[in-house]
Amino acid sequence: MSQNIYDNEEFFAGYAKLPRSLHGLDGAPEWPALRALLPDLRDLNLLDLGCGYGWFSRWARQQGARHVVAIDVSEKMLSRARADTRDAAIVYRTADLESIELPAGRFDLVYSSLVFHYIGDLDRLLGQVQHALVPGGRLVFSAEHPIYTAPADGRWSVDAAGRKNWPIDNYLNEGPRSRDWLTRGVVKHHRMLGTVINLLLRLGFSLLQINEWGPTDAQIAAAPELADERHRPIFVLIAAQR
Amino acid sequence: MSQNIYDNEEFFAGYAKLPRSLHGLDGAPEWPALRALLPDLRDLNLLDLGCGYGWFSRWARQQGARHVVAIDVSEKMLSRARADTRDAAIVYRTADLESIELPAGRFDLVYSSLVFHYIGDLDRLLGQVQHALVPGGRLVFSAEHPIYTAPADGRWSVDAAGRKNWPIDNYLNEGPRSRDWLTRGVVKHHRMLGTVINLLLRLGFSLLQINEWGPTDAQIAAAPELADERHRPIFVLIAAQR
Structure with missing residues (x-):
């Protein structure tokens, strides 16, 4: 299996303090752009890969999703997700996404937020996703952008004129x-x-849309520290159809 | 119209000395990867957007293409292309790709090498391309990769340990x-x-393949100076189908 960093105590303690952990979907600046890639959720059967605390699964049910299977490798995350959920139509399951076996043609939507960059064998996992979607079903996911993941170091640099840049190698x-x-x-x-x-x-997926995410002007006005995020995309959001 | 840099004498003189100008398609390290995106050319009607010296148009005829319309904004380039061509099935035309009007459903393949990054209104040009292709027709093009075009400066940097990187902003x-x-x-x-x-x-295009080009190990063995090109993609190659 891949490294399960979420069950590392130091990582988990830090993760629990991030805005997206404290405030859920609205604590994630890319959420409005990711939400824009979703279909109408009413009556859909959903699979949430790497559900974490279950914020998305619960929100999807509020939007009218019929049933949600929410999977995570971390017992710690799932334990808190279960404690925060009173909804029999959300089923939380522990599984390693590197080796998971999914049922055929079961889901209308597969959703995954910031998980795929932890997966070593993405070919296998996306093959499982394709197999698990109904024909016409949709995959919507976010991941760290390769511009962000490429460098050996992955740190901002400042040039002689004091301007920030992101060195790629x-x-x-x-x-x-x-x-x-x-x-x-x-x-x-x-x-x-x-x-x-x-x-x-x-x-066999058709690509629907790709979003190399960056903050909007309104987001930067509200949180000026986001301005640097326009120098290089930290996330990529993709919608594809089976 | 967009800047016609090819009719600038200093630029043209420099361009004429590049390996891809002296040696044609085989002087361009990305050519094997771009060629791999092409369909079988036999009996196809082709449009070559930004044909330059006409190397691709002549090669396409050798592969069995029926007819080639080859367009460039530069009279200098076309004048040499015409001088190098003895083939009535290749028609060279001067046109500005920013304002060109193309006939409907005329071409099986539209090809363009390293031109689109000079175009200000790519929406308009790709709309014309879509209109000019037969249903099922293919667009194959290369352009400078956005990682390469993004920075204000666009120069290599060397870190404290002497390693090269490409600063993005x-x-x-x-x-x-x-x-x-x-x-x-x-x-x-x-x-x-x-x-x-x-x-x-x-x-309305379907994406067929995308290649963020970099040199192969064999190319680096033959030309070690290409190794830096694996730090950031200089070109992107795309095949799409109407």
Whole structure:
């Protein structure tokens, strides 16, 4: 299995203090853009891959989703998700996304937020997703952008004139990257954007939309520290149809 | 019209000395990857947008293409293309790709090599391309990669440990960039990869494949100076179908 960083105590403690952990979907600045890629959820059967605290699963039910299967590798995350949920139509399950077996043609929508960059064998997982979707079903996901994951270091730099930039190296050399974020040695898997898109196409998905996310002017006005995020996309959001 | 840098004497003199000008298709390291995106050319009607010296148009006829319309904004380029061509099935025409009007449903393949990043209104041009293709027809093009076009400066940097990197800034701020390449003040138009892909999808194209180009190990063995090109993709190659 891949590294389960969420069950590392130092990481989990740090993660629990992030705005997206404290405030749910509205604490994530990319949420409005990700939501815009979703279909009308009424009566849909959903699969939430890497559900974390279950914020999305509960929101989807409020939007009229019929049933949600919510999966995470972390017992800690699921334990809190279960404690926060009173809804028999949301089923939480522990599973490792590197080896998960999904049922055929069961879901209208597969959703995943900021999980795929932790997956070593994305070919296998997306093959399972394709198999688990009904024909015409949709995959909507976010992941760290390859511009963000590529560099060996992954830190801002400041030039002689005091302007920030994001130094890229090894963009074409795909594979694991070890980063210190909340704790030491968090392993992420760098893949080019073209690699992910070609994988989706090869599996028979049609691409619907791609969003190299950055904050809007309104978001920057409300939180000026977000301005740097327009220098390089930290996330990519993708919608595809089986 | 957009800047016609090819009729600038200093630029043209420099361009004429590039390997891809001296040696044609085989002088361009991305050519094998671009060729791999092409369909079988036998009996196809082709449109070559930004044909330059006509290397591709002549090669396409050798592969069995029926007829080629080859367009360029530069009289200098076309004059040499005509001098190098003895083939009545290749028609060279002068036109500005910013304002060109193309006939409906006339071409099986539209090809364009390293031209689209000079175009300010790509929406309009790709709309014309879609209109000019037969249903099922293919668009195959290369352009400078947005990682390459994004930065204000666009130069390699070397870190304290002596490792090269490519500093990115303003990736999300699309628009013109002025670069000094062969001459001063060459204007290129930076667009995110997602913007180009979404434009193709909105026009009704299906994406077939995307290649964030970098040199192969064999190419680096033959020309070690290409190794840096694996730090960031200089070109993106895309195949799409109407």
